[in-house]
Amino acid sequence: MDDEDTVSFRDPCVQCSAVDWGISDEGRFFCRSCHNVIERTREVVDTSFLFSSNKISSIGTGPTTTTTTAERSVSWLACEGFQFILKNQADALLRLGVRPDFKDGVLCPLWRRFLQKSRQAFTHNPVRSTAFTASGMEPEVESGTDSVWSLDALSDGESNLSSSAADSRSDWSESSDAPSSQRRGRRRRRGVLTMKKTLALIHVALMWSREPLTLSDLLRLVNEGHVPYVNAHQDLPDQMKVAGKGAMLFKVETVPSHQSVYKEAQALVLFLQLPAFPPISGQVPLHPALLSLRYLTDANLPDDLHPWVCQLMEHVGMQDEKFHTFNPGHCSVLPRHDVLTAAFIIITMKFLFGLDDRTEWEVTNKACLNDDSGEMFNLRSWYQLVQTALTRAQSRREEDAARRQWKPHKPIYFRRKDRCWVTKKKRIAEQVQLCFEKLSSRPAGIQDHRPSTFGFCWGDGVDSDGPALHHARLAGILTQNTSFLFPSNGSYWHSGIRDCSQRNCSSHYPSLQSSLPRSFVFLLELFSFLLDVAPSYLFEEVLAVERKIFETRSFGTKIRQKNSDSALLNIND
C-alpha cells in the first residue's frame, strides 16, 4: 500500500545498503531489512532530488520529457560513444608528446573511413547499430524478439545518421560501393566496434604517422593508465547514459595482449583497404635500426653492439624500408617493429657470445683476462646486474597487478532490475575498502608514476637500477683478421626452425623451454619483460628471423662471408 510512494525512492540504505523501503505510521521512510529510519517522510517527496547528480535515478521517460535542469539525456549510437573514447585517447597521446597532427590529420580520417566501410555513417544505406535510448535503458524486450546480446537492436536514429552525415561531410568520403550480399555478413562482423578495435585503430594511425610509439609502448601506456581504456566510458558526457544491452560493448575487464591487438590491427588494415603507408626508412625511429638503439640502452648492453645488429639486418636483407612498411601490393603483413628488433638483438648476441651456457663464459673470461682498464664488456657482471634489476622489476609489476583497481566508479548494469543489487554491491565493496584503507593508511590502487619509454634506469643516480654498461667495449670478444673484425666465437646453434605444419600449434616454446640454454632463456625473459609479451611469442619471432637467415643458404654447406665488405660471420659447421 505504501509501495507507490516508495517506488520512486531508490536510494540504498546507509546501514545495510539494501533498497527496500517502507513507510512507518508516522509517515517516515524506514528500511525493511535493518529497520533504519531516515528523515524522509511521505509528504515531502521532492522531485528535485531525482535530478541531483549523486543519486541514482532514471531521467526522463520518453521524448516528451522536458526538464529544466542542466542534465538532459539523449539518444545516441554506439559509434558516437566510441568516437568520444577515441578522441579522449588521442588527446592523452597528444599530452604525452605525440605530434598534434596525429589526431586531426591521421586518426580522424582513419576513423571516418572506418565508419564508412562499416556503413555506420557517411553512407546512403546505413546498417543498424546499437542504440542507447534517452531513458538510459532499452525497453524490456519480449521473448519472441531479439536475443539479449544481439547487436542489431533497432536504431531509432535514421534521422540521427543523416544529420551527422550532413554535418560532417569531409573530403575523405568516397562513394560507397554497393555491397554485394555475400560480403555483407563478413563485412558487418569486421565493422563491429569493440574497445579492442579502438586500440588497433590508434596503433595503425601511429604507424601511419611514423611515431616512435610501438604497439608494446601503446599497451604499456594503457596498462599504466596514461591512455584511457579500462572504464573509458566514465569520460563520456553525462547526457550519454551507458546502460542496457549495448553497454556490454563498453565494459572491459582485461587489457588485450600484444598478439590480439596485432591481429585486430592486421584485420583492420585489410578491411579499410588502406593504401601503402608512408615509408619507414632507416632514419625513422620506428625502423629497427634506430629502435634497436633504444632497446640496447634499456637492456644495458653496450652501444658497440649496434653496428653488429645493423650488419645482421643487412645480411638478412632486411635493412630495406620495404620490409618495415605496410604496402598492400608488396608486403601485406603489418610489420611488428618491436618484436622484430628484439629478435635481431637476441640473434646478434647469439652470434657474438654463443649463448649455449658455455661459450659465452669462456669468451668473457678470455676477454677480461688481460683487461686492466675495466673497459671491456663483461657478460658476467652484466648478467648479475640485469638479473637483479629484472627480478625486482618483475616483482614490482606483480605487486602493481595485485593492487590495480578495475571497477568503474559508475557501474554499468544491463537490465533495469540489476541496478539495485549492482549499486548495493558497489557500496559494500567501497565500505570494506574504506575500512581497510583507514587501517593500513595506504589507499587502494596504484600510485601514478610518470610515463617512461624505458623499463630500467641505468646510471649513477640514486634511483637507478645499476651502473650503466653502455660504454663498455666489445673488443675483447672480437679478433682481428687483416682489416676485419670477427667474433671470437665460431659456432652458432638454433632450435628446429622448420615451420610447424600443425594448424593449431601456436608455439613449441613450452615444451622446449626446459632444454634450452639458460642464458638464451634469460635473454628471452628480459626482452619479453621489456615488451610485455609472452616469451613464446618472442621465441617464434627469433625462429622466423633464423629461418630467413638460413633459407638463403642450403643446409649442410659451410657458410662463408657474404661479400668482402660485410665481415660478419665466420661460421664453421
Place this chain on the structure above:
Amino acid sequence: MDDFDPGLIPICDLEKDEDDEVSDGGSSKGSCKLRLPWVKPKPAEQHKLQHGFQHSTSICLEQIREAMLHHRWEEAAEYMACYAQIIEDQDTTHASQYKEVVWRMATEILHHHPKSTIEDYNSIYERMKYSGVKHYLMICLEHSFHLLLHGWTEDAKQQLTAAESWRHGKESAGQLHRLKLIQAYRSLLDYITWCDKKSTRSNNSNWESDENVIMHNYFRQASVNLKEILKNPGVWDPFILCYVKMLEFYEDQEEALKVLNEYAYDDNFPPNPNAHVYLYQHLKRYNASEKKLMKVLKGLHAFVPSHELMLEYSSLLLQSAKEKHTHTALGVLLDMLDFSCWRNNLDVWTRLKAVIQELQKEADWEAVVAEKMVTRKDWWWSALHFTRFHLSKDAEENPELLKIKASLTKILCPDLPLKYSAEGQNQ
C-alpha cells in the same frame, strides 16, 4: 641465489675470482667461489592473461595469503583494501564464495592487526551480513560471539534477536539448523544476563522487588527457549548446564532431573558421556541413594571405562559389600588399568589392592581373578605394567607404587615369570 648478495659487486672483484678458472653459469669446476644467480624462468603457460580483473584479484588473494601466513598483518590489510573490488564482480557463479573469503579473511586480519577497533569489526560484520543471503545467519552468530567476548552483551543479544526473526525464501534445512543455534545462543545470553543480575542484587531484598522481577523475567525467557531447544537431538552441553543451574537456583529439582534424564537416556540423542557425568553430579548434590548413583555410573562405564569417575564407582561398589559388586569393582579397575593414563596412579592400584583383599575372603577368588584376566593374559598387560623398565622407573619415582604393584604381580599374573618384584630391583 640465497647466499648471493643482490647488491652491486664491483667488476674488479669478480675478475679476481675468475682468473684461472673455467666456470660455467653454475657448475663448480674447481673451486668457484662466485655463484651466479640462477635463471628462474616463469612457466610458459602463466603468460596467458596477464592484465585483467581476474588475474589481478587472484594475485591479490595470493599476496594476502602469503602475508597472513607470515603474520605480516599491515601488509595483509593493504592488500585487503585492494581486494575488496571482488565483491563488485557481477559474475554470480562464485559470488558467495568470494564473499565468504572476504568475510573470513577480513575478520582474521582485524583480529591480529594492532590498530583494529571494535568499530572496524562492527562495520565489516554489518557490510558482509547484508552482502548476501547465504552467510547472513553465520555472520550474525559470529558477530554476536565477538561482541560477547568483548563484553557488549546487550549488543550481542540485539544481534541475535534480529537474526532470529530473519527469514529468506524457502526455509532450507541448513537455515533451520542455524536458526536453532541462534536461538540457543540467545538463551545463553539471557542466562548470562540473569547471572549478572543475580550477582549484583542485594541479598536482603524482597523476592518481588523490581530488580528481582527483571531477573525472573530473564529466567523465564531463557528457560522457555532452552526447553524448546533441548527437545532437539544434539549435543547441548553448555546449555543444559546453564539450564540446570537456573533450575537448581529456583529449587525445581524435578524439572532438572527430568531434563537430565532425558538428555542422558533418550535414544534420539547422540551418545554423550558428559550427559551421565552431569546427571551424576546433580544427583550427588542432592544426596541421592547409592543405588541410583551406581546405576548412572554403570552407564558411564559402558561409554568411557577410563573416566576418572570410575574411581568413585569402584569405591561405591566396594562399600556396598556385596559379592557381585566386588567382582564388578575388580572389572572396573582392571578396565581402567587397560589405559596407560592410569598406569602410574597410586589411587587405582591402592583400590585394586583393597578389592583383591576383599575378594580373597571368598573361596574361589583365584577363579574369579583368572576369569577377569583371561583377555589380558597375553603378554600385553604385563608388558604395560610389569616390565623391568617399569621396575626401574617406579623405583626411582614412586616407591610406594612399586610396593603395591609388586604385591599384586603374583596374584594377577600367576603363570608368567615376571621380574617385577621388590627384590628384583637389586638386579
